[in-house]
Amino acid sequence: MARSSKPFTPPGVLSTRGGAARTLPKFDEVVGVDPDDPEGLIPLAVSLSPLECRIPQWIPGPGVGRTHTLTLWWRVRGVDVQADSESFTGPLNPAHFPYPLYVPIDFMREIDAEVEAFYTVADQGGSLTPSLPWTLTVDNNPPRFQHPDDKARFVDPAIELSGITEAVLAANPFIEVEIPAYVGRAGRDRVGYYLSNITPPFPPVQKGSQEFPLVTDPLILSIPAEHFRGLINGTAYLQYRLYDRAGNFTLAFSAPMDFQVNLISDPSNLPPPDIRVPAYLDSLIKRDDARAIVAARIPSQYDDFAPGDSVVMIWDGRPVLPAQPITSFPFPVDIPWDILRGPDPLALTEADVRYEIHRPGRPPVPSPSSFFWVNLTIAGQDHADAPALLNATLALVDVVGKGSGLHNELDFRDATAGAEVWVRLYQDPMPGERLELYWNGTGPVSHYEVQPGDVFGQLVQFTDVPGNIIVGGGDRPDLPVYYTTSNQVNEQQSGDTLVNVHAAPLILFDAPLIQHSLHGGGQYLTCQSQPAICHGVYWFIRDDVRFQAGDQIQFFWQGFSKSNWADPIDGTDFTVTVSYITNGQAIRVWPWDTKIEPMRRYASATAEFFVFRGGQVVGQSKVGYVRIDRVFPGSVEPCQPGDANFCESLDDECSGSSG
Structure with missing residues (x-):
């Protein structure tokens, strides 16, 4: 593999000023080969394609119109074989370097050969300058079993006798299995093992593997106990393959080690979850369902249920923790609001709902998924008390008497004239959303429909509240008036504006x-x-x-x-x-x-x-x-105080009156 960082390599020099030959630097990189590996092992996967050797730029390069020949060499058992070559006419373009040359695939079919790869640069006069070699190891020879009937055995004789039981797995987090010595063992060999109820294993899915860094390490596999739980009760088999560091492996499986399995069966045939009624009866989970508490259920008992089983319900990838002990069937799990809503912006979504059965000492068993449509969008901004219907972030209404002109107070003049109601719009209003007004808990008595171009904070007017609604709502000093918002899916409710109403008939x-x-x-x-x-x-x-x-x-x-x-x-x-x-x-x-x-x-x-x-x-x-009429008969002028026969006395004749 390529190094994640490598030091800068200066361009190779063909010769000194005095003409003495120089050695060019090694390859910039041999792609797929670890530069820190002293053996330069070529992994098997790398050797199945031409081996790319990346060559740094050399100086001086060919002059204008002159040619240098770059040649890649493969030295095996002292014999140099040309692997690849390329001619360059000067001047060199630095953008082309490091330049790749390739070792053909068939050069790497030697068995356990240590080779050297290097390159030379020949000028137009035939002078040849070699690079330092890069030592590589070709390993096409896999390790092999000493005998065809080589097979593993349990290290613990008691397990050999009892087989795999619940007591064995409870007492042993890892089950130790020893494999016999094999031919061609080397450091960092690996053993991959298979557990199956048939032999050879089918499908041949490797359960795990273990590396042995040193050739002196005991050949003992430590197999996690849970790996045995996938086996069916009865006779089972363990087989293995041998791998070397290059990736070569034994094509055949080892002979099978047979043993008995006697375990309590894992939960199986888990039914997909459903939703507790009444939620989802309309095929959509909404905020009114959330207020009533949405519960996902295990709808019926699964096979091999055992007391002590617990469930983790997973709603669209979000688990409801901690696991809840299963006490009966159907078994519901309430979905909290933060799980139901999730972190993403609100939208119509299809939630993937599943669950896991947890049993002590065993890996969780997943159920199939069910999919449910969810729409928690609202007309207006969301709020900290969601999914509550009351949304304290919505603006309160202003009630104005059309007869009295009073704000949030109505009197007898409004009993016939009615009232206007105004409010400032919520965030991101969308055309078609509807605001409906409720008067003393009754309604809707008025409405407003959001229009194209309406914006947040805009003052809008509901349809007028008629006088008969005002009178019918009764007189009280704190009559509540609120509105709801609706996007035809979910509603929100504003807080109350308390209106002083005294509009009863006089x-x-x-x-x-x-x-x-x-x-x-x-x-x-x-x-x-x-x-x-x-x-x-x-x-x-x-x-x-x-x-x-x-x-x-x-x-x-x-x-x-x-x-x-x-x-x-x-x-x-x-x-x-x-x-x-x-x-x-x-x-x-x-x-x-x-x-x-x-x-x-x-x-x-x-x-x-x-x-x-x-x-x-x-x-x-x-x-x-x-x-x-203040004109005396026969006169044309109105009478005035002091006129004859009118107000000749200045005394007040009704002195007890007010005014």
Whole structure:
């Protein structure tokens, strides 16, 4: 074989300056021959092809147009035989060196010959310069048995008598077998042995071999005990072949050594594994199966089962350790998530599943394989708690009331308007993946389908959540809203966004009552109304059993320029908040200049209130309507405080009112 590293060899010199002949260096390499072997043994496999000898460049090479002849020589028993030759016309190309010449195959058919290989370089004038020789050994003579009936024997006489039993193998990790002396023994010879229930062994598969470095070493084979376990109970045979260092070997087997085998049979006829139901009923193992725990099984009892047998299930090359004692059949082995998922990027794969039966003192017995389709891909990034459905790495939704405009809070205004729901997309979104929204555990109530061009972190909107879903989900301060992602195979679930929902239908209270006399067929507030409206417009909120202590009442007034409550007048809106008191209470709209005076001829106003309890709206009143006309009959100008028959007194006629 070639050396893994060799020192630099300078180019050979044909002659000195004075013309004295020089010896060229040895070959750069004899391919297949160990350069450190002092005998230069040519292995048998190498000798079956022309032997390549690689020759370093020599100097000076032939000049331009001149020729040198390179010749490879084979010296055997003092006779030089030309093996190969090549002519070179100068100048030499360093890229061609070391240059190979070859010894023909038939040169290496000599029996146990020590030869020398060397090369010469002849210039155009016939001067010849030789190289140093490389000593080689040709060995075509295999060792041979002294007698045709030479056979091995057990070193231990007790084993000779008992044969191979469980007790023998338990007590002897190695079984010693002695072979008789043979002809042509040399250092580093090797003995290859065969164990079989027939003789000669068929197929002739060598069970093992052992090298004997020195010719003085005892010819005792140490055969691992487990090598005998492949034998069938009854008569068995051990035979061997002899090998020398070159690779020559005896063509015939030795005579057979027969012995008895009486062992407990190894497990056999192992059935291929299956998958415990319900996993794989749909011919695909998914994350919901993993959450329920996937188990690969030995589906039925195998032949020669023995108590104490254990199993290592192997999922796509990943063993489930430690081995588990087999207690019954079918016998399931749970596949942990890290084994099921494996280290590779997620994809649809076909898993090769098999198992090994372990029995103390014996090599594992493998089962046939079964193949199962597995798809653990998800829409969204994977997470540390996989295969759990809840994926805390998914963004939470933002719920926005379409009526209230509030974020993650919904009130009565959203009971009819509904809500928008937004979320930022997960990593690597793929078109066709679907997000589905769940409201208080019910759903899906809304969805979003990933579109081409969607990217990680993009804000997307679900279809709107209608008001009836909001109302149907009930009022609570921490109503959970989440979504699932699906790639049509596996789902993941986001964490909850807790939404403060108080959108139940409001208590409807009676409209506030106007506290003034009204005039005309249209029932107008006029300059003749009592009490006079120059001190404010008074309304009364009647008591109601649905009020509770602590309720806050927010009163609203709005003026309009038309008598049909159209065209609101800027600046006339009025609001005041009062605490609930029993027996009802009066509210005054005030001041005159901004809240009442702008309503002059055939105008109008409305009044209503909302009830707050604990900071949330729980009720509202019907709307109170009133028309306003401040022009006296026969006049064209609206009345003003101080006019005759209108507000001649500046005293407040309803001093107990709020506002």
